[in-house]
Amino acid sequence: MTKVKSLADLRKMKEELQNKVNLREKGDNVEKLIQIKVGMGTSGIASGAKEIFNFFIEELEKRNIEAVVTQTGDMGYNFAEPTVEVTVPGKDPIVFGNVTIQKADKIIECYIKNGELVEGILPENYDKIDNK
Amino acid sequence: MKDISLHILDVANNSISAGASLIEIEVDHQPQNGTLTITIRDNGKGMSAETLAKVTDPFYTTRTTRKVGLGLPLIKQNAEQTGGNLSIHSEEGKGTILTVLFNCSHIDCPPIGNIAEIMTILITGNPKIDFLYTHKIGNAEFKIQSQEIKEILRDVPINSPQIVKFIKEMLEENIEEINNCNSNQ
Numbered sequence: 001m002t003k004v005k006s007l008a009d010l011r012k013m014k015e016e017l018q019n020k021v022n023l024r025e026k027g028d029n030v031e032k033l034i035q036i037k038v039g040m041g042t043s044g045i046a047s048g049a050k051e052i053f054n055f056f057i058e059e060l061e062k063r064n065i066e067a068v069v070t071q072t073g074d075m076g077y078n079f080a081e082p083t084v085e086v087t088v089p090g091k092d093p094i095v096f097g098n099v100t101i102q103k104a105d106k107i108i109e110c111y112i113k114n115g116e117l118v119e120g121i122l123p124e125n126y127d128k129i130d131n132k
Numbered sequence: 133m134k135d136i137s138l139h140i141l142d143v144a145n146n147s148i149s150a151g152a153s154l155i156e157i158e159v160d161h162q163p164q165n166g167t168l169t170i171t172i173r174d175n176g177k178g179m180s181a182e183t184l185a186k187v188t189d190p191f192y193t194t195r196t197t198r199k200v201g202l203g204l205p206l207i208k209q210n211a212e213q214t215g216g217n218l219s220i221h222s223e224e225g226k227g228t229i230l231t232v233l234f235n236c237s238h239i240d241c242p243p244i245g246n247i248a249e250i251m252t253i254l255i256t257g258n259p260k261i262d263f264l265y266t267h268k269i270g271n272a273e274f275k276i277q278s279q280e281i282k283e284i285l286r287d288v289p290i291n292s293p294q295i296v297k298f299i300k301e302m303l304e305e306n307i308e309e310i311n312n313c314n315s316n317q
Contacts, residue, residue, distance in 0.1 A: 004309045005302040007276075011284050013298055018288060040145060040253075042203040045138050053253055061293035068291050071257035073145055074195070 032089050034067035034112055036060075039083040041074025047081035055104050056084075065112060086111060135245025136170065136234065139207040143172055143230060144254055146203065148261060150176025152227065155254075158266040159247060163314070166237035167216075168244065173229045179222040187220065207232055214238035248303035255281070255299060256291045265303075272310035276303070 038044070038053045049071075056069045077083045080097025086107060087093040094117075096107055110116045133139050140157060147155045152174035160169040179187070186192040188208050193201030208218040216233040234241050247267065255263050255278045263278040281299065282290055289295070 004305040005298065007280060007284060007302075010281065010295075010298060010302070013294070014285055014288050017292070017294060040141060040257075042142050042201075042206070045142050046133055050138065050141070050249065050253065053257075054249065057293060057296055061297070068289075069257075069296075070291065071145075071253055073149055 034065065034089065035085075035087040036067055036069045037072040037085040037087075038069065039073070039075045039077070039081065039085070040071040041078075043078045043081045044074065044083065049082040051101065052082050052084060052099050052104055055101055056108075059105070059108060063108065065108065067112070088112065088115070091115075133206055133210070133242070135243045136168070136210075137245030137247045137250045139210065139232075140170060140172070140247065141250045141253065142203045143207060147172060147174035147176050147228065148258060150174060150178070150228065152176035152261065154262045154264065156264040156266075157251070157254075158268070159244075160266075160268040161236070161244070161270075162268075163236075163270060166235055168234040168236045168241075170232045170234075171229065173227065175227040178224040178226050178228055180224055184220060184222050188218070210234070210240075210242055214241040246304075248300055248307055251303055252296060252300040256296045259290050267307055267310065269307075269310045270314040272313045274306045274310050276306075 036056055038049050038056070040049045040053070053069065053071060056067075060067050060069065072085070075083050075085065075095060077095065077097055082099045083095055083097050084099045084104070084107065085093050085095045088111075094111070096103065099107070133142065140159075144155060144157065154175050156171070156173040158169075158171040158173075160167075160171070162168075183194070187201075188204050190202055190205040195201065204218070204220075211218050211232045211234050214235040215238055216235050218230070218232045220228065220230050222228040236244075251263070251265050254261075255265075259282075261278075265276050265278075267274045278290070285295065290299075
């Protein structure tokens, strides 16, 4: 039987990680990283937010994009779950609604990588005239 | 909700909004008795007796943006349709304890789901909160506290992709391990 991973393995892995070049300094510069928040209120979870969360975690690592993925509560867009808020450093946060795996892929490829808002991605909190 | 693990994520989010710094989650699966007990205990702000009486009412919510609050009513319904139950104790300023019992041999019992994944989301998605997670199957037990993980990591952020992946695999393997020792008995 293979050995089950334990905290001792984590210790080893941490040392290896620390030796890697691109390690961030003490997590102080979180503001400089892309932040992705997945809305995980009741309606978010029921609409599949967990799958979207896992997709971001896996794909960002595969595509070598440094980002922090966290979960958050309900964002108030229950009509458009699952919702994802993406904050690119230096830009206003944008909320994407009705996120599917395909849409999450587009968010990474078009918005995160190139800063383009393409069709199929609608920022739900886009400033409207009547908000001002 | 498709499975019990999603309910755990949903209810744990209530503890997070209650400002808890420590959230204890226990999953106790006793296959011989056909029971699955979930206990979630937090040290958040708690609820008044008045609020507590209304929490399982789907048309009650503390939110002001909408009029329904379905998290607790849904898990209550799922537990009750297996012949189980849900109980909540809460004290203002001290915290809340939620206990849900499922009869997992009942045909209406939802699958347990991937709890390792849920715990990984909670632990890595909320680095400031300490989670104590206990999973029991029969007599076998697995326990982990997110504080222990953070002590080992020190300056390496707990939400680094490699760490997230590691934690998920570690939880999955340990849960499977206790599951195996139970079926070998």
